Amino acid sequence: xxxxxxxxxxxxxxxxxxxxxVRATRLLTAAIWLGAxxxxxxxxxxxxxxxxxAVIELSVGAxxxxxxxxxxxxxxxxxxxxxxxxxxxxxAWGLVISASALLAALVLPxxxxxxxxxxxxxxxxxxxxxxxxxxxxxxxxxxxxIGVLGLLSDRNIPPVIAAFHDQEESVxxxxxxxxxxxxxxxxxxxxxxxxxxxxxx
Amino acid sequence: MNLTxxxxxVGGVVGLGAIGVYGLLVMRNLLKLVIALQILGKxxxxxxxxxxxxxxxxxxxxxxxxxxxxxxxxxxxxxxALAVQVQRHFGALDVRALATLKG
Amino acid sequence: xxxxxxxxxxxxxxxxxxxxxxxxxxxxxxxxxxxxxFSVAAGxxxxxxxxxxxxxxxxxxxxxxVFGDFTFTPDGLGVFLAVVATVxxxxxxxxxxxxxxxxxxxxxxxxxxxxxxxAMAGLVLTSSLLLLFLFWELVAFCxxxxxxxxxxxxxxxxxxxxxxxxxxxxxxxxxxxxxxAYAYLGSYAFDALLTRAYTLPPIVLAxxxxxxxxxxxxxxxxxxxxTWLPDAMEAPTPVSALIHAATMVNAGVYVLARFYLAxxxxxxxxxxxxxxxxxxxxxxxxxxxxxxxxxxxxxxxTISQLGYMVTAVGVGAIFASQFHLLSHAVFKAxxxxxxxxxxxxxxxxxxxxxxxxxxxxxxxxNVFLLxxxxxxxxxxxxxxxxxxxxxxACATCGQDWVYLGLLATVGITALYTFRMVWLVFFxxxxxxxxxxxxxxxxxxxxxxxxxxxxxxxxxxxxxxxLLGGSALSAQTxxxxxxxxxxxxxxxxxxxxxxxVTALGFAAWWGRERLSGLTARLQWLERxxxxxFGFEWLNARIVSGTRRAAHALRxxxxxxxxxxxxxxxxxxxxxxxxxxxxx
Numbered sequence: 001x002x003x004x005x006x007x008x009x010x011x012x013x014x015x016x017x018x019x020x021x022v023r024a025t026r027l028l029t030a031a032i033w034l035g036a037x038x039x040x041x042x043x044x045x046x047x048x049x050x051x052x053x054a055v056i057e058l059s060v061g062a063x064x065x066x067x068x069x070x071x072x073x074x075x076x077x078x079x080x081x082x083x084x085x086x087x088x089x090x091x092a093w094g095l096v097i098s099a100s101a102l103l104a105a106l107v108l109p110x111x112x113x114x115x116x117x118x119x120x121x122x123x124x125x126x127x128x129x130x131x132x133x134x135x136x137x138x139x140x141x142x143x144x145x146i147g148v149l150g151l152l153s154d155r156n157i158p159p160v161i162a163a164f165h166d167q168e169e170s171v172x173x174x175x176x177x178x179x180x181x182x183x184x185x186x187x188x189x190x191x192x193x194x195x196x197x198x199x200x201x
Numbered sequence: 202m203n204l205t206x207x208x209x210x211v212g213g214v215v216g217l218g219a220i221g222v223y224g225l226l227v228m229r230n231l232l233k234l235v236i237a238l239q240i241l242g243k244x245x246x247x248x249x250x251x252x253x254x255x256x257x258x259x260x261x262x263x264x265x266x267x268x269x270x271x272x273x274x275x276x277x278x279x280x281x282a283l284a285v286q287v288q289r290h291f292g293a294l295d296v297r298a299l300a301t302l303k304g
Numbered sequence: 305x306x307x308x309x310x311x312x313x314x315x316x317x318x319x320x321x322x323x324x325x326x327x328x329x330x331x332x333x334x335x336x337x338x339x340x341x342f343s344v345a346a347g348x349x350x351x352x353x354x355x356x357x358x359x360x361x362x363x364x365x366x367x368x369x370v371f372g373d374f375t376f377t378p379d380g381l382g383v384f385l386a387v388v389a390t391v392x393x394x395x396x397x398x399x400x401x402x403x404x405x406x407x408x409x410x411x412x413x414x415x416x417x418x419x420x421x422x423a424m425a426g427l428v429l430t431s432s433l434l435l436l437f438l439f440w441e442l443v444a445f446c447x448x449x450x451x452x453x454x455x456x457x458x459x460x461x462x463x464x465x466x467x468x469x470x471x472x473x474x475x476x477x478x479x480x481x482x483x484x485a486y487a488y489l490g491s492y493a494f495d496a497l498l499t500r501a502y503t504l505p506p507i508v509l510a511x512x513x514x515x516x517x518x519x520x521x522x523x524x525x526x527x528x529x530x531t532w533l534p535d536a537m538e539a540p541t542p543v544s545a546l547i548h549a550a551t552m553v554n555a556g557v558y559v560l561a562r563f564y565l566a567x568x569x570x571x572x573x574x575x576x577x578x579x580x581x582x583x584x585x586x587x588x589x590x591x592x593x594x595x596x597x598x599x600x601x602x603x604x605x606t607i608s609q610l611g612y613m614v615t616a617v618g619v620g621a622i623f624a625s626q627f628h629l630l631s632h633a634v635f636k637a638x639x640x641x642x643x644x645x646x647x648x649x650x651x652x653x654x655x656x657x658x659x660x661x662x663x664x665x666x667x668x669x670n671v672f673l674l675x676x677x678x679x680x681x682x683x684x685x686x687x688x689x690x691x692x693x694x695x696x697a698c699a700t701c702g703q704d705w706v707y708l709g710l711l712a713t714v715g716i717t718a719l720y721t722f723r724m725v726w727l728v729f730f731x732x733x734x735x736x737x738x739x740x741x742x743x744x745x746x747x748x749x750x751x752x753x754x755x756x757x758x759x760x761x762x763x764x765x766x767x768x769x770l771l772g773g774s775a776l777s778a779q780t781x782x783x784x785x786x787x788x789x790x791x792x793x794x795x796x797x798x799x800x801x802x803x804v805t806a807l808g809f810a811a812w813w814g815r816e817r818l819s820g821l822t823a824r825l826q827w828l829e830r831x832x833x834x835x836f837g838f839e840w841l842n843a844r845i846v847s848g849t850r851r852a853a854h855a856l857r858x859x860x861x862x863x864x865x866x867x868x869x870x871x872x873x874x875x876x877x878x879x880x881x882x883x884x885x886x
């Protein structure tokens with residue numbers, strides 16, 4: 001099948017939006033970029049033929065999640081301090097690139113066997129073949145709702161003082177804890193031989 | 202090598218996965234971590250739908266992708282609620298504040 | 305019928321363990337009754353198996369998939385060891401009725417001993433490598449739990465942990481060998497390994513052979529893994545008699561004997577086995593000469609006698625090694641139980657504080673003398689016949705250092721045995737407390753074992769027939785007891801051994817006149833006090849491991865990003881492996 005320029009555009013736009021969402025310094029901007037990425041993805045899914053999932057992805061990803069994030073950012077504050085990461089950048093880049101390269105090498109000789117077309121409707125597949133999945137989703141949603149209700153309840157939990165606010169970050173933890181490790185087990189010299197003076201009777 | 206749409210899809214999935222994992226490795230803010238998880242979820246959805254389209258069973262791919270979207274959304278919701286609680290409890294959204302399991 | 309008996313020998317003790325635990329500690333008389341009843345029933349089941357033993361698989365529990373089938377084959381070697389485990393186990397339980405009278409947590413004690421007896425019977429009756437390993441680990445756990453039975457005593461706990469760690473290191477060797485066997489042969493059955501060992505690549509077979517040897521050496525307290533056995537003497541004495549003299553430490557010798565045919569062709573393996581055996585025999589004997597703790601002398605003596613058995617396996621004399629195993633189990637259990645009676649009466653384990661007990665404890669003195677004479681190898685007793693068989697096999701094996709080493713050990717054995725008996729029973733009375741003779745229930749166990757010491761050698765003929773059925777080496781050439789006796793009395797090595805024994809006796813008897821020699825050997829005493837450097841080695845290994853663990857704490861940062869580094873790094877490694885394998 002010849003390559004459509006629309007698809008190339010969509011791929012580039014999707015990857016760009018995702019990259020910006022991760023790299024943006026302000027949280028609000030990042031949320032907006034995430035919404036844009038959702039929109040690009042939903043368009044692409046539509047071109048692939050998955051019409052229903054495209055709509056769901058648009059409404060959930062670009063709608064629900066973006067609104068939630070904006071809401072939470074509003075509660076938590078922008079927190080725009082640009083701190084450098086804990087993991088060194090070269091390590092992160094190295095791991096990511098090697099993982100992607102290996103994955104591509106694993107997948108790429110794309111040979112597939114042709115499969116005959118099965119004429120079914122989405123509703124029949126969803127509600128009959130994947131009925132167990134639907135049950136699972138219901139349980140997940142239920143559990144999620146209860147979890148959120150429990151998390152956001154108004155119990156009075158005393159706040160823990162976070163003592164790291166103005167610390168200058170270092171990657172390796174301090175050595176104080178390591179040196180203070182208590183040795184609660186008897187030293188090996190307790191195993192030497194001594195004739196037992198008294199014995200348990 | 203001529204580029205087929207399948208190559209584009211593989212590139213998209215691997216690229217999105219790489220961006221999501223990079224975000225998880227480098228970002229310190231809890232909300233940024235939720236965003237990175239969302240991007241990983243998008244990679245999964247794309248892969249599933251593309252597999253379905255490629256094997257002429259688009260509806261099966263859509264059904265499974267639906268489960269993934271629902272689960273992903275619930276993870277995001279609970280993650281955000283956790284972030285709110287962390288903010289109340291520790292005073293900031295930094296990952297360093299949650300390192301009480303150190304050592 | 306046979307499968308029912310097999311299940312009985314393994315399952316009856318386990319039922320007993322459950323019932324003793326359920327009855328509770330408030331009714332100790334019920335606990336005693338149940339424990340003795342179930343262990344005796346298991347002994348009867350194992351004895352009945354002697355009549356019904358078969359070389360084929362009698363019981364299969366199919367588990368499917370990667371676990372294979374759990375099979376049981378009661379062939380001669382397995383049944384004989386099952387009889388030893390259950391019969392001596394029931395005698396030890398009978399002895400415990402009096403020894404542990406008034407102890408707290410009796411339910412835990414009996415349950416663990418019964419669990420152990422069932423697991424040991426299962427270990428020797430199974431013919432699946434995976435099930436062998438499972439029972440091996442179960443036996444190691446019971447040993448640890450019983451050594452640390454008095455868990456408010458730090459020495460007991462330390463001894464238990466030391467025993468557990470050292471035997472588990474050996475267990476790793478066994479597991480490596482078993483997994484290699486499964487990977488290359490596709491089955492866990494003993495037959496597969498024994499018949500198709502030659503199809504394995506030589507390096508794989510060598511790794512398996514030495515892995516099994518490490519496991520056997522660790523379990524049977526051979527050099528260099530012998531340091532746990534003397535410290536395990538913190539256990540109650542019936543436990544020492546059962547587990548650390550008669551049964552569990554024999555598991556290593558059993559594994560070597562069972563798989564000798566598969567590994568005999570591995571270059572240097574047989575030589576290493578012989579080296580380990582002779583070194584343990586000599587080292588154990590020398591350590592026993594200088595020790596003052598009554599039970600530790602017996603522990604070192606066990607190490608030394610196990611060295612005899614291991615050497616015999618290395619030489620290829622499987623019948624001699626198993627016959628000595630039978631004799632040793634009986635007389636060593638007798639010695640330990642007798643020692644327990646003495647310790648109970650005098651309240652101390654230090655031999656320098658005993659003495660002159662022969663007037664006050666005549667029954668114990670008599671049975672102990674019988675056991676001691678069997679240990680030394682005096683004629684008519686079972687130790688004589690089996691030890692002479694081992695020595696003769698080593699004399700004809702072609703490697704002189706093996707024979708000389710064991711011969712020297714015979715003399716040193718006589719020396720330390722005589723010293724032990726003299727210090728405890730004869731000489732001036734030094735005991736702080738007057739000793740009572742053994743209580744009646746204990747006398748039952750002691751008497752039964754004494755009779756065994758006098759008579760088990762008569763079973764040499766039927767025993768050889770029993771072993772001849774199993775797939776062992778071709779040295780089971782005897783068919784009746786009289787043949788064994790003729791062979792032993794006619795061999796020249798017998799006279800030599802008796803002469804060296806006399807030398808050993810004379811050395812103790814004339815120790816004042818030898819004081820010049822002993823003064824010049826003071827350096828030896830200092831070296832043996834340090835256990836020839838093995839304790840230092842243990843301490844170095846332990847401290848090195850703890851330093852490494854402290855250093856590795858830096859990787860536990862508790863931060864999500866570093867956890868992700870671990871996850872993605874692992875993913876990269878797995879992907880790299882998969883891509884490389886394609």
